[in-house]
Amino acid sequence: MMAAAYGLLPLAALLTAVATAAIVFALGDARRRQRTFWNLFGAGTKLALVLLMAHGVLQGHTLEVAWPALPGATLRLVADPLALLFAVLSSLLWLITTVYAIAYLEGSGQRARFFGFFSLCVAATFGVALAGNPFTFFCFYELLTLATYPLVVHRGHSAALAAGRTYLGYTLGGGAALLAGTAALYVAVGEQPFTPGGMPAVAEWADRAPVAATAVLALLLGGVAVKAALFPLQGWLPAAMVAPAPVSALLHAVAVVKAGAFGVVRIIEDTYGYALAAELHVTPVLSALAAVTIVYGSVRALAQAELKRRLAFSTVSQVSFITLGVAAGSQLALIGGLAHLVHQGLMKITLFFCAGNYAETLGEHRIDALNGAGRRMPVTSAAFTVAALGMMGAPPLAGFISKWYLGIGALAQGQGWVIGVLVASTLLNAAYFLPILRRLWLLPATRDWPARAGRAEAHRGLLDPVLLTATAVLLAGLLAATPLSPLGWAARIVEQGYPGL
């Protein structure tokens, strides 16, 4: 009895987010207090369920729910360590982002719609994380596209609609490639669960038909590369910057780009297996593209005058570290890439929250208007500084840990050029983050900002999330050696799942 209920945990966590969405839709715009309660209750419950699952996985349990959707295609949710890495990240950040969004959107219209789709997004992200086979992965991946669209166009003005069109053009195009690839994979090898090290049936198939297998792999990777914002498919991400700050946080840190990067991991490591992907000459192309994206995103970020746009290009660059870690093909690099999945999320969500605070409290969107903002908003600016230094890879912050593992991992594979990419990225990151820090702290204020309303520099709901995530950036770096840190968990995934790398 207990065991059966335990096994249903993945479904319960998924349905928690769906039910939250349904309740929020049903409550409508007017009932603010009830909506806030259900939002926080749903997010909290889901986090609790996910942590319970993580506990179960640590005990060595397998949590699995599956039912047949079609003859030959099963919807299957499995809690393995890799799934939980992403699920814990997204559930935790969902709770924090909900708190932030409630404060941020106070007084704006269509909040029921916003929070309803927000919950659906997280349900979809959870499904992507726990998908136990390519069919399930595709279903939730597409659901994520649909659920994020109303959030991207939330403001409803023509710039938002145009950004929404761009977003859909890219993501639905990617979705079509992923659909064709997944269906072709099923036709070729039937249904296979995600298997660490690759599906044996795929290896046999690739032996028989290497060209078809390569083409399908290209379709699959092309599909997820859109959301992972891999060059040259990154165009939607900066365009989607018109969305409100909590949505940017969702796109950049919690859900969308992460779903893409996570898809790369599932396809390379758990569908084809690294060895086969390398044999088909796909991983060198992938690491080259990741390297190009890292440098390209950083160079473009340099030229942006608007804070959120600069951060968006920074995401383009940073997310590709995950892909790079996968494509490098050593255990250490994969650990670095997976840890970066979490680290980048924590750092980027902090940065976007801060950008939102500047916009909301001071009304500033441009970087050159932030002179002296550090004195007006010290807490926000301190958090920004921590996250920015982390992005640059300054020890002992989270970003340093991932880059370190990526670097030594690549060296172990004899790919010294990756060090060059890392150095270039660090220099470029410094070149676009340090001037912001200089303006915040060193330059005198040039603008008359509205006086503080109370004792705090901004609404508590905007400030507490920032403090939490900035602290997490610090702790993820300082406590990296502990087994339950992102790095520790990533190491556990790799040691258990991919001993052969």
Add this chain to the structure above:
Amino acid sequence: MAAGGALSLPLAFLLPLLTALVVFLLGARRAPWLPGIGALATVAAVADAVRHVAAHGPQAYHLGGWMPPLGVELYADGLAALMLAMTAAVGLAVTAYAGPYLHDGHHHQEAERFWPLWLVQWAALNGTFLAADLFNLYIMLELVTLTAVPLVAITGDRASLGAAMRYLLLALLASLAYLLGVALLYGGTGTLHLRQVGELVGAGGPAAVAAALITAGLLLKGAIFPLHTWLVPAHSNAPAPASAVLSALVVQAGVYLVLRLWLWTFPALLSPAVGWLLGGLGAASVLYGSLQALRQSRLKPVIAYSTVAQLGYPLLLLPLAAVPAAAAQAWQGAAYYIVAHGLAKAGAFLAAGNIRYSLGHDRLAGLRGIAPELSVSVLALGLAFVSLMGLPPTAGFLAKWQLLSGALGGGQWPWAAVIVLGGLLAAGYGLRVLAMALAAAPSDEPVRRPPQRLPRRMVAVPLLLALAVYLLGVSAVPALRLLEQGAPEALG
């Protein structure tokens, strides 16, 4: 209890017919509850029939105990049961929706006409799915057409009268072609029974001519490109409940019969060339309908063109049915497509009806800043569109996946490309509409008058129809198991 199950076949036809008669005699105003009772009774009969087909295989009922070729046979296999069930779901929803829609004080005249027409049409649709011979099929098809045309014209305004007249003339032409084909077959084989004709008819010239005539008639009734021209004015000018049944049921009956006849009666004639021709028309429908839907400036024509596009998918089965590696999955996909499209399209048209009812128009540009009172209807519209796009987690997606898997499994790349491209185009026209509904009102616009209040039932019905598509999106396995009952061996 096979006999009890068989009895529910004639009941599925007779109950709506009887209700129509009583409503006609009493007048809809004096007995507003009667259509609801009749609908529930029909649903119960259909549920019983479906249960028996699922449990005991195909069911046959011989009227008066006479065997074919002399007597009339009603026959329900898995495909027919699936169509009956989908029709029952849409029929119940439309009946529930039409009550408050018609009895609100503005539509008295329409109400008097709508109920008998719609209930006879429901009977005729059930008769179409159950008919086992070509002549009864002709009668049922005529009955469907002759009730569909007045439903288009029911408001009596100039646009709908013109659309109805065009529909009537083309539909009669279609009936004529069909009847001519039937006469040729009867002359050649001496029987009209669907399977007997299939056993006796050769692959010779007269049979081919007959098949061509019958198919042309059905393609016209099914609004397949290039014979779709009548559909859009007819379906977009009819009142909401009529639009829903016309698009979700009436034209789909035409497409259903194309599949039924080619797979059961003329399989010998289904050469690769014929398959490619019919599949090509389906593909052209998919692409042309979607592209036209992208260009419309009003909501109902978008949905009507989407019908043209969606009806093309089931026809893709015909070229795939001849490829052994593709046939089984494509067959499941095509049948499930009809079910998914029926529910989603009825939901979409009823939701659009709410928007029109409330705002007094359905111009896309006028949807900007749409009132919060309509948010449930917009949600229902959006949910239904997701299924039409073939995206998860809907029945439309599962159908598309099966069809696509069939095409890829058989190495039929062109059809696979059409399926993927059609989905992208559907996403284009669907999200173009939804973007307008999500957009904020232009700030320079004066405050709009509050929209007319929607009765609660009209708000709930489209949402429930749309949600049904998601329920069927969780698993297609029960429906596909039903479909296996009496499926042609080539598709097993």
